[in-house]
Amino acid sequence: MQMWTILAEQIANATGERFQLCDRTAIGGGCINQAYRISDGQRSYFLKVNQASQLAMFEAEALGLKEIYDSHTIRVPKPICWGIADSSAYIVMEWLDFGSGNQDSWYQMGQNLAAMHRVTNPKGFGWDRNNTIGDTPQQNPWTQDWVDFYREQRLRYQFSLAHRRGGHFPREDELLSAVPALLCGHDPAPALVHGDLWSGNASVTQAGEPVILDPATYYGDREVDIAMSELFGRFPTPFYQGYDAAYPLDEGYAQRKTLYNLYHIINHFNLFGGGYGSQANRMIDQLLP
Numbered sequence: 001m002q003m004w005t006i007l008a009e010q011i012a013n014a015t016g017e018r019f020q021l022c023d024r025t026a027i028g029g030g031c032i033n034q035a036y037r038i039s040d041g042q043r044s045y046f047l048k049v050n051q052a053s054q055l056a057m058f059e060a061e062a063l064g065l066k067e068i069y070d071s072h073t074i075r076v077p078k079p080i081c082w083g084i085a086d087s088s089a090y091i092v093m094e095w096l097d098f099g100s101g102n103q104d105s106w107y108q109m110g111q112n113l114a115a116m117h118r119v120t121n122p123k124g125f126g127w128d129r130n131n132t133i134g135d136t137p138q139q140n141p142w143t144q145d146w147v148d149f150y151r152e153q154r155l156r157y158q159f160s161l162a163h164r165r166g167g168h169f170p171r172e173d174e175l176l177s178a179v180p181a182l183l184c185g186h187d188p189a190p191a192l193v194h195g196d197l198w199s200g201n202a203s204v205t206q207a208g209e210p211v212i213l214d215p216a217t218y219y220g221d222r223e224v225d226i227a228m229s230e231l232f233g234r235f236p237t238p239f240y241q242g243y244d245a246a247y248p249l250d251e252g253y254a255q256r257k258t259l260y261n262l263y264h265i266i267n268h269f270n271l272f273g274g275g276y277g278s279q280a281n282r283m284i285d286q287l288l289p
């Protein structure tokens, strides 16, 4: 059967409502997948398609969206269905119309993200499954100790991938050994985090409601999201005001920010190469005495 017929059937099964696809429009802007708006004239959905080998990535994205959706704290597109159709992997989710937002929307984004960060997990740091960050694998085995989790599953893992790409980090071992000292005295709760919160993954609907997209969900130190929101151009100031009013950051965040963003910069080296390797080395120099 043709992909579009299968998709229409799957959407109808998942929603319990008839869906006869009559319009599909390609959407640009994504880094990894082909994206479409699909519609039956009344209802619209957002569809991403990739090679069948990428099914696990879509599954993890759908379950990550569901984890956040079910927290009732911040809006994410509701995942509808995912799987294989005509040899392609796909994910279908709620279609959202984005607008430009205003100061109030960004204040609310901060408040809602803080509410999401109040959701914790007794199993500790990690998640029930591995997922991806960009399209780099991200390992999430449940771990009680944050220092251990961050050092092993985040930094060491990305370093090991970077070696395969020819990355050279002269002070890598020194940095890994210094992680306990850099996080000394910090005792974060395992908070539900977005995991990849740069400005491309935060938006506002036409009705002014804040939305986060494309998560790399796990339970971790909430500061990882705030740190990343400051990495590639800060979010609008009201976002930080709203967050801080709801859930002030712990002392020492400014130092930890560089440690947490190092993960994303090594990942960028793994995804794009180029100058991200030297940027990572500069960050390591900043962190070490």
Ligand code: ADP
Pocket (backbone or CB within 6 Å): 027, 028, 029, 030, 031, 032, 033, 034, 035, 046, 048, 077, 093, 094, 095, 096, 097, 213, 214
């Ligand atoms: P990729 O996983 O390939 O990076 P994205 O999730 O970033 O793709 O989405 C690509 C584009 O589609 C972005 O410009 C984004 O604004 C838009 N988009 C993402 N999710 C939705 C949605 N649920 N409804 C409408 N547009 C969306």
